[in-house]
Amino acid sequence: MGSDTLFYLFGAIAIGASLAVIGQRNPIYSVLLLIASFGALSGLYILLDAPFVAVIQIIVYAGAIMVLFLFVVMLLNAPHEETEYDERVHPLLRSGPTRFGVALAVALMVELWWALTKGRETGGFPEGSVSSVAAIGRSLFTDYSFQFEVTSVLILVAMVGAVVLARREPRRPRSPGNP
Amino acid sequence: MSAFLIAQIVLTLFVFVMLLSSAAVMVYAERKVAAILQQRMGPYLVGPKGMLQPLADVIKLMFKEELRPRAADAFLFALAPMISATAAFAAFAVVPFGAETTFFGLLNEPLRLQVADVNVAILVVFAIASMSVYGVVLAGWSSNSKYSLLGGLRASAQMISYELSYGLALASVLVMANSLSLSDIVNHQAGTWFGVVPRWFLFIQPVGFLVYMTAGIAETNRAPFDFPEAEQELVAGYHTEYSSMSFAMFFLAEYINMVTVSAVATDLFLGGWHGPFLPASLGWVWFLLKVGAILFFYIWMRWTLPRYRYDQLMRFGWKVLLPIAAVNLLATAAGVLYFGI
Numbered sequence: 001m002g003s004d005t006l007f008y009l010f011g012a013i014a015i016g017a018s019l020a021v022i023g024q025r026n027p028i029y030s031v032l033l034l035i036a037s038f039g040a041l042s043g044l045y046i047l048l049d050a051p052f053v054a055v056i057q058i059i060v061y062a063g064a065i066m067v068l069f070l071f072v073v074m075l076l077n078a079p080h081e082e083t084e085y086d087e088r089v090h091p092l093l094r095s096g097p098t099r100f101g102v103a104l105a106v107a108l109m110v111e112l113w114w115a116l117t118k119g120r121e122t123g124g125f126p127e128g129s130v131s132s133v134a135a136i137g138r139s140l141f142t143d144y145s146f147q148f149e150v151t152s153v154l155i156l157v158a159m160v161g162a163v164v165l166a167r168r169e170p171r172r173p174r175s176p177g178n179p
Numbered sequence: 180m181s182a183f184l185i186a187q188i189v190l191t192l193f194v195f196v197m198l199l200s201s202a203a204v205m206v207y208a209e210r211k212v213a214a215i216l217q218q219r220m221g222p223y224l225v226g227p228k229g230m231l232q233p234l235a236d237v238i239k240l241m242f243k244e245e246l247r248p249r250a251a252d253a254f255l256f257a258l259a260p261m262i263s264a265t266a267a268f269a270a271f272a273v274v275p276f277g278a279e280t281t282f283f284g285l286l287n288e289p290l291r292l293q294v295a296d297v298n299v300a301i302l303v304v305f306a307i308a309s310m311s312v313y314g315v316v317l318a319g320w321s322s323n324s325k326y327s328l329l330g331g332l333r334a335s336a337q338m339i340s341y342e343l344s345y346g347l348a349l350a351s352v353l354v355m356a357n358s359l360s361l362s363d364i365v366n367h368q369a370g371t372w373f374g375v376v377p378r379w380f381l382f383i384q385p386v387g388f389l390v391y392m393t394a395g396i397a398e399t400n401r402a403p404f405d406f407p408e409a410e411q412e413l414v415a416g417y418h419t420e421y422s423s424m425s426f427a428m429f430f431l432a433e434y435i436n437m438v439t440v441s442a443v444a445t446d447l448f449l450g451g452w453h454g455p456f457l458p459a460s461l462g463w464v465w466f467l468l469k470v471g472a473i474l475f476f477y478i479w480m481r482w483t484l485p486r487y488r489y490d491q492l493m494r495f496g497w498k499v500l501l502p503i504a505a506v507n508l509l510a511t512a513a514g515v516l517y518f519g520i
Contacts, residue, residue: 028255028320035313052359055302063309064339066314071335074320074328133299134358 003047010047014040026041031066038062052133186419191272191294198271202434203233205474211449211480222351243423244390248323251420255321260421260428263314267435270307273300274442275362277452277463293362301349308345308398311436312338315400315407315417318429322420330416331487334407337397340496341404345394347504351387351511352380361443365451379450384520386447390500395440397496402481406489441473442466449473457492 003174017037024030045054140148207230214221222229273295297303298325314337319331356364370378372395381388385386400459410417418429445451449469452462 028252032255032317051297051299052302055299055306058306059302059309061307063312064342067309067312067335067339070313070316070320071339072334074316074332074335 007044007047010040010043013037014044031069031073034069035062035066039127050138072079187294194271194294195268197430198268199437199439201438202431203237203436205437206233206236206247208474209478209481210505212475213310213482216482218481227267237427240423240427245423245425246420248355248420250323252321255317256420258426259314259318259321260425261314262317263311263432264435266307266311266314267439267474269434270304270311270439271435271442273303273361273500274439274446275300275365275451276442276466279461292364296360296362299359301353301359301364301443301447302467304361305342305346305349308436308439309338309342311432314429314432317464318421319407319417322417324420326413326415326419327417330407330413334417336493337404337406337496339401339491341394341397341500344390344496344500344504345398346392347388347501347508348391349447349506351384351508354508354515355380355383356509361451365446365453368450377450377453377455381448381450384507384511386446386503387511388444389415389445390504390507391448392476394504395444396477396480397492399440400446401437401477401487402432403484404482404492406492437474437477438470441470441477442471445469446476 014037017033017040021033021037022029024033038057042054042057042062045051045057210232211221211229211383213219222232225231225235234319247253272294273296275291275296311518315329315334315338318332319327319329322328352364356367358367364380368378368380372378376382400407406416407413408418413419418426421429445466451469452466454462454465454468457464
């Protein structure tokens, strides 16, 4: 098979699986379809001659983050998503946050269309700059070191936030006067 | 088809068959070593010295009835053992097990004894190892049984925790060899110091080796870290509801994962196929000997050490093993940077 055929194959799997993720009622299947979508993306990276990015995609997203997702879904053991609204009503006519979701989806489509039509050719990366680990590391820690550090601070903030939210308040000894 | 392509296909099939039979050998070795350690006879009736016992086991498993609980999720229940077995076989594809050879002049250009020579091989092993957890987790969930679910939950928590130390131990070797390719790493360990001591990474990275082996045992769910299938607590853990060939696939995956972890440890720390006394074309003999020694160690551990408690496992993974692995990586990087080891 030529690389064009493979490109369309992986692209179709990625888009199909991503669409199926939001079409699923069972959250476990959603998680698995998302993993399939990540796998297809990783195939696309290999076609782009970036094996390092492809493998990192599998290790970080499919291997680590999705295991945690699966862990949480299994712990909750929710076979079906609980819906607050009446499913017979059209999504656009439902009350509450659903309408904002539709508005956001429309905005995203417009943005995507704008980016795809207005975007100029960037010239791409020089040959071999993404296939070698050393080249990726060098540009990450020199040209993009500020962005790299900012991202790590961002992740640290998210982590501290999660710990604060999950932490139980230390139990205070109840004084006899209080109810 | 060129002779090279044919040789490649033959090599792939050869590795597949050898992995299958290694599982059979391991089953026999495990039962025999366990018996010796416990002053029993072990299997001795089927074939000479009981050597055909694994064959009898396979035939028994094949003729058993395939059972599925009524409340189980049929699709995922069938998919889980396939994921486990596939991931186990796939990981070995990038592991080199011998020097380049022309098979005594049979081929025009030398063939690498490795199914796929990927330049990020070590990360591929790591990625596939991280995918294999899905087989265990999905088996636990789809069985719809409390023992299976607990086993699956334990497996996912355990693998996530020990993967970090595993990755950091790998990284310290990468820094030393300055390459992600396993064959480069092995070739970096050729030769000796002072003419006696082989230049294995084991001697520069003893801490890395210990961390790798500990995390490797936890990743393959072997005793003393066999929590996903702790018999005394969880019946059989994630594969409680499985029978016949689907159970056999989990069984197979466990042994092949052990072989892969041992083979990668040999390539990373024990100099792969390099060794004295034998010509380079017979390097695979050294490779097999080293892998066999690590596998024996695996079995020895299982029948010597009792299982830890689950909270001990978690505390050890996060508070002991991970800091040790991180400090080891930092020290290695500093050593390479300032002293050029």
